[in-house]
Amino acid sequence: MIDRPILVFDLDDTLYLERDFVRSGFRAVGTHVAQTEGIAGFGEACWELFDSGTRSKVFDAALARAGLPQDEDGIARLVDIYRNHSPEIALANDAAAFLSGGDRSTRAIITDGPEKTQKAKIASLRIGGDFGLILTTGSWPAGYGKPHIRAFSQIMNWSGAPPEQHVYIADNPAKDFLAPRQLGWRSIQVNRPGRIHDPVPPAAPYAAEAEVASFDELPRIIGGFT
Secondary structure: OOOOOEEEEOOEOOOEOHHHHHHHHHHHHHHHHHHHHOOOOHHHHHHHHHHOOOOOOHHHHHHHHHOOOOOHHHHHHHHHHHHHOOOOOOOOHHHHHHHOOOOHHHEEEEEOOOHHHHHHHHHHHOOHHHOOEEEEHHHOOOOOOOOOOHHHHHHHHHHOOOHHHEEEEEOOOOOOOHHHHHHOOEEEEEOOOOOOOOOOOOOHHHOOOEEEOOHHHHHHHHHHOO
């Protein structure tokens, strides 16, 4: 068993369901469109497109469906509202239970995405006090998000612990586990029902060491690491 493991978490689809943020953002955009264009149901149309598998140009498609112009400035405004709204999200029940105990000095977060957006999520989830360090890679220049090693190296500088004492707990094998594995960390992939990203790693070096469906399984998995 690892002595005093340093548990480092991703945010989206790890501590809460990212689709809840998406739906919250679409509601905010829908409110804006209703107020400015007098058209109801825009947020619902965006969600319907997303839920059916559309992952890019959702606003373009929803604007076309509503008979509204798809100009660049208008879409940029919708994106800004989406990214910077006050999200209505909540921790997954198992994550809330897991975080209710433990030592914040051994817990951290690494999360990609626009800094303001990620900080708004953290504030809405009310978890800022549950972690000793929270790194939002969006505060750095482009290119330093995962799978770059910068954030993981900074975590080790903060903890002062050897690489093998760190465990990264995240959901997206396309980018989450490559860097920590290269540094000698342990890794656990969380496969939540309703997650957005493909749980299948693109190649062996991208795979996590273990997989769980719930944080309820974490103590057993972490306890088995040696």
